[in-house]
Amino acid sequence: MPIQPILNLIEDLPSIASLSLSMPVPLLASSASAEHAPIVLAGVLLSLVVIYVASKLGGELSKLLDLPPVLGELVGGVVVGASVLHLLILPESGAVASDSMIMTALQGIGNLSPEVMPDIFASQSEVISVLAELGVIVLLFEIGLESDLRELQKVGVQAIAVAVVGVAAPFAAGTIGLMAFFHIAAIPAIFAGAALTATSIGITSKVLSELGKLKSREGQIIVGAAVIDDVLGIIVLAVVAGLAKTGEVDVLKVGYLIVSATVFLLGSILLGRFFNTAFIGIASRLKTRGKLVIPAFVFALLMSFLACSLRLEAILGAFAAGLVLDETDKRKELDQQVMPISDVLVPIFFVTVGAKAELGVLNPMMPENREGLIIAGFLVIVAILGKVVTGWAVFGQPGINRLAIGVGMIPRGEVGLVFAGIGTASGVLSDPLEAAIIIMVILTTFIAPPCLRFIFEQDPSEAGAVVFGASAVESGQGLDGAAISANLADQ
Structure with a gap:
């Protein structure tokens, strides 16, 4: 599917959705005729069956292996996606209807001509993509509910420092390194460096929640920094898109983004x-059913809409809504009512992220992949180290697990794929450089959850001594993980 419409969206600076869902594809009513609507619905239903089976099997397997269940959902998505079974195929990667086993089955069942399949495929994919975006909105709303606004305010300055370092360090190192070592031109190098700045808040926050560490000092800094990182990512994306299109940066648009993001987040908290x-x-x-959860979701969706209207990400609005409602007396009851909705929608997000991962770019036997693999090796190193160092940007927090903070910022997820897609559409990225960015996104997305789990299971002082030779810290200054887990369970 052509990705050119994204450049037009970037020019006007709309919301860049966290699943690269800003890529417009025809809606159900406009793309497929009424007579084919039942086939589109059948495709959506079958896709959801595949998603939920992959999610549950992957999550249960990860649990048996003592790994974060979200990792299993990502792997399940890879298995059913473009890399293995070709069941869940989405057009953002350039796939067509004939690539999807589900579309092939529907064509046979409905005895359809090949000419109508592209519209049916686009419509079915659009529905799944919208559901996935709703899933990540619900996830960030739930994360906001589980976060403590007072604790988040206490680590606000540290979160800003982590986010700024997490954007500046990998961007500078990646851009300069690509130009110096691989002799890549300035604008492609800047685009690749920008792709290194992203952080997938959805993946990291889900792992923290599963580990019972969301309310720890480390968890609050990671979540706060990831939210700020998202805002900075939109600004960086606007800058590099302008460079690719005109070779110049629109200072007024960048300034608007900075001001609107700041006013939105602070205003949400104050007015909340x-x-x-x-x-x-x-x-x-x-007096009727849903008297608590429905008004809460109305508020969350309204906040998401306002964020989109300000040309920010919808998930920022959902997170802000969760933070606001966390301060109410009904928060515990609301949290319990949101969980079933989250269980239904959030797996769609993670499985679709995994389904988009094309592992074929990792095959060194294909000559066209080799240059990309070499560049990818450099990008992966920069991507990991550029985020790990953010833990040492934290100050005034004795006994903090700095390594956990840095590792929590590593996964790029779907956000990195947005950068790669826009760079490809603009003609800025060469095939090897595009493949290298995709490899970097895949590896950082999949290695972060188990690494974060391992680090949190270690004593912070021991982890610092073994890895970095740091002196031991006072064990009593950290938050007790078991107490946090019990507290979350009670909620």
């Missing part, structure tokens, strides 16, 4: 205190 009273009043007056 007034909304809490109104929310409790509305919920107490309603």
